[in-house]
Each structure stands twice: as structure tokens, then as C-alpha cells.
Amino acid sequence: MAGQHNAGKETYLDYIRSVRFAQAYTECCGLFAEYSGTLPVSQITKLRSVLNLTHDEFSLVLRLAEGEYHAKRKGKYVEGCLTLREMMEQSTHPGIARRHATQFAGCNHVLELCTGSGTDTRAIAANATNVSTIERNPLYAALAEYGYAQLGICNITQLCGDAAMFLRQTDTIQFDGLWADPERRTEQRRVSTNAHEYQPPLSVIMNVPVRRVKGIKIAPAITLSDAVLNNQWRREWVGYDTDCREQVLWSGTAIQDGTVYVAQSEVEWIPTLNTVHAASIVVDSSRHTTLQYICEPHPCLIRSGHLQEFYAEKSIALLDEHIAYGCSDICTQHPLLTWFHVHRVLPFSASNLQQGVSDAGWNSSTEIKKRGIEQLPDALHKRIRWAKSDVNGTIICCRAVPHSLLFFCTRIL
Numbered sequence: 001m002a003g004q005h006n007a008g009k010e011t012y013l014d015y016i017r018s019v020r021f022a023q024a025y026t027e028c029c030g031l032f033a034e035y036s037g038t039l040p041v042s043q044i045t046k047l048r049s050v051l052n053l054t055h056d057e058f059s060l061v062l063r064l065a066e067g068e069y070h071a072k073r074k075g076k077y078v079e080g081c082l083t084l085r086e087m088m089e090q091s092t093h094p095g096i097a098r099r100h101a102t103q104f105a106g107c108n109h110v111l112e113l114c115t116g117s118g119t120d121t122r123a124i125a126a127n128a129t130n131v132s133t134i135e136r137n138p139l140y141a142a143l144a145e146y147g148y149a150q151l152g153i154c155n156i157t158q159l160c161g162d163a164a165m166f167l168r169q170t171d172t173i174q175f176d177g178l179w180a181d182p183e184r185r186t187e188q189r190r191v192s193t194n195a196h197e198y199q200p201p202l203s204v205i206m207n208v209p210v211r212r213v214k215g216i217k218i219a220p221a222i223t224l225s226d227a228v229l230n231n232q233w234r235r236e237w238v239g240y241d242t243d244c245r246e247q248v249l250w251s252g253t254a255i256q257d258g259t260v261y262v263a264q265s266e267v268e269w270i271p272t273l274n275t276v277h278a279a280s281i282v283v284d285s286s287r288h289t290t291l292q293y294i295c296e297p298h299p300c301l302i303r304s305g306h307l308q309e310f311y312a313e314k315s316i317a318l319l320d321e322h323i324a325y326g327c328s329d330i331c332t333q334h335p336l337l338t339w340f341h342v343h344r345v346l347p348f349s350a351s352n353l354q355q356g357v358s359d360a361g362w363n364s365s366t367e368i369k370k371r372g373i374e375q376l377p378d379a380l381h382k383r384i385r386w387a388k389s390d391v392n393g394t395i396i397c398c399r400a401v402p403h404s405l406l407f408f409c410t411r412i413l
Contacts (some may be wrong), residue, residue, distance in 0.1 A: 009138040032066060071209050100124070136161060220300075236248045244302075262298060314334065323398060
């Protein structure tokens with residue numbers, strides 16, 4: 001099986017290293033840039049007639065040129081490397097990859113399962129002496145290996161084959177590091193949030209014996225029980241911009257369980273694991289109408305399970321013990337918080353929503369946020385008669401005790 005996979009990888013490598021590929025690729029990349037990522041059928045037909053390529057060769061050139069175009073737009077392009085759009089969209093952001101890789105500093109030989117685009121592979125190779133990585137998709141493996149060569153990286157061994165079979169046939173104790181970003185798509189090509197459906201399954205990866213560090217990237221939506229973590233694994237929640245991108249399980253590192261890291265701002269928050277009960281930091285309902293500021297926490301903070309501790313540390317109260325919004329009379333700026341200045345507070349109702357908008361003179365670009373309210377923001381937005389003005393704001397519809405509230409705010413940038 002591995003031999004068949006490697007043969008396919010070498011066939012792809014021969015092609016993408018060829019002069020005819022280089023010429024066709026340069027031509028296609030230029031056209032994708034010229035037509036902003038969408039080539040007219042007439043241009044594709046014309047290009048196909050000019051280039052002396054088979055149908056499969058031409059199709060691959062188009063896919064790779066499309067991948068470069070979108071990688072540049074997403075900030076994931078690496079000069080000299082090749083990528084497919086689907087690879088790029090599933091790949092780790094370079095800033096996050098560098099974060100992963102720091103845990104492997106000083107390792108002699110790291111095993112990576114599921115190479116993907118090679119972004120994590122290259123970052124780990126900059127921190128460890130050697131990296132062996134396996135990818136079952138021959139094209140992905142070829143593109144990753146091509147990239148290492150283009151970048152002059154010489155300490156990566158690219159294997160092509162099934163990771164689960166590789167683990168059954170290999171004594172992994174020879175490695176002192178393990179990194180895995182398992183395939184999440186099922187045979188029906190849907191993305192699974194069931195870690196047992198990962199390839200290899202999460203339970204298999206967690207039990208791979210290596211001498212030192214183990215890291216596994218899984219979906220942030222997955223909640224693992226204490227029994228599964230078995231007091232050996234620590235969870236890190238990693239974000240970029242305003243998204244919680246991933247959950248990483250670590251073993252054999254100094255990472256504290258519940259650690260939050262946002263790559264764009266390079267901010268890290270480490271919980272002390274002091275227990276803070278939500279009910280103990282809920283604001284008194286008598287203060288609802290006089291609140292000055294509301295904050296929205298980064299999704300990574302929410303998923304970490306330690307939001308109450310973070311709020312207590314920053315002297316921020318909860319609006320409701322079941323809602324993540326915080327409130328304060330002081331705007332304590334922090335990269336993990338988005339703040340809103342409150343101008344008016346009204347009980348939640350359709351009539352009060354319209355009244356607040358009319359009095360403020362806000363236009364239809366006003367954003368509506370909601371927590372603990374059944375109505376969807378889009379549905380609420382459509383029912384409002386907006387002012388024809390150049391003024392807008394933010395409306396937060398939020399559950400609170402004893403009744404839900406409308407906060408008319410402006411976002412603090």
C-alpha cells in the first residue's frame with residue numbers, strides 16, 4: 001500500500017518539477033489574478049488549446065493556480081510553494097503553526113501524522129532536529145515535499161501512506177515528539193465532530209507511545225470527558241482574529257489546561273484553575289439600567305471553561321450566569337475582549353426595539369447581537385424601520401434576570 005502511495009507521489013513530483021508545468025502554471029496564475037479568481041470558460045478553453053497538456057495535467061495546473069490566488073488573499077501564501085484551494089482552507093495559519101512548533105523545541109525526531117499542506121511540518125522542522133511526516137493523499141504529499149525543497153528545508157522525511165497502518169507497523173518509541181492533525185472528513189466527505197471518526201481515530205493517536213511531547217489538533221466543538229483526558233492531557237484553545245480555530249491536546253509539555261492563545265495579537269492567557277462560580281459574579285439586576293459598558297469575550301475564552309476566572313481577575317461582572325457577556329463601569333481594554341459603550345437599556349420587546357432605534361436615528365447598517373433570545377438577529381433586523389441617516393450602532397439583545405434586555409451601544413474600537 002505504502003509503495004503504491006509513494007509511486008503516486010513521485011509521479012506528481014515529476015510533473016510539477018517539469019518545465020511544461022512551470023510555464024503553464026505561470027500563465028494560469030497570471031490569468032487568475034487578472035480575472036480576480038474566476039476564469040471565464042472562454043479563457044479556459046483558449047488556454048487549454050495553447051498548452052500542450054493532457055486533461056489531468058491541465059486540470060491540476062488550474063487547481064494549483066486557483067490555490068495560489070486564494071492563499072494570497074487569505075495571507076497563507078508561501079513563496080515558492082504550491083497549494084490547492086481545499087488544502088489552503090484546511091491548513092493551519094502560519095502564526096498558529098509557529099505556536100504549535102515551540103512545544104517541540106529541542107526534540108531530536110518528531111513524528112507527524114497527516115501532513116496536509118505542510119505548514120505545521122515546516123514550523124516543527126525549524127524547532128526540531130528531524131521530522132518524519134506521513135500523508136495518505138499522494139498529491140498533498142508531493143506538494144508538501146516540493147515545498148520543502150523550494151524553501152531549502154532538509155530535515156523533513158515525507159512519507160506517503162495510511163497513518164493508521166504506519167502506526168501498526170512502526171515502533172514509535174524511537175520518536176521523542178508526536179504531532180497529529182487527523183483527517184476529519186468521513187467517506188461521505190462531511191466534516192465530522194466525532195473524534196472516533198477521525199483518521200486515525202483520536203483514541204488511537206492518544207495512545208501512540210513516544211518519549212516526550214505529544215500534540216493533537218482537534219475541532220474546538222469537541223468536549224472530552226475527564227476520563228478520556230485521564231489526567232495526562234491538557235487542552236489549549238487557539239484562535240485567530242475573532243475565531244476559535246482549534247483545540248489542541250498536549251501531553252508532556254508545560255501547557256496549562258485551559259490555556260487561551262490568539263495568534264493574530266500573540267496574546268496568551270493562562271488560568272490558575274481557581275474555581276469561580278458564575279453566580280458569584282453576576283451583576284445585581286438593580287444596576288442593569290445604569291451599566292456603562294458591556295464586553296463580549298473571545299470564543300476561545302468561552303470554550304476554555306474558565307471565563308468566570310478571567311472576569312473575576314479583570315473585575316468584570318456577568319450579565320447572567322448562563323450568558324457570556326460581561327459588564328462593568330470601567331472599560332478594561334484587553335485583546336480577548338470586545339467592548340461596547342452602553343447608551344440606553346430597555347426591556348426586550350419588539351416595540352422597545354423599534355423605539356430605541358427611532359430615538360437614536362440609527363440606519364440599517366446597525367448590527368444586532370443576541371444571547372439567550374430565541375429570535376434571530378436577521379429576523380429582528382428585517383422588522384425594524386431604520387432611519388435614513390449616516391449613524392449606526394450596536395444592539396445587544398440579552399437574557400437577564402428578571403427579564404431580557406435591549407442594550408443600545410456603540411462599539412469601542
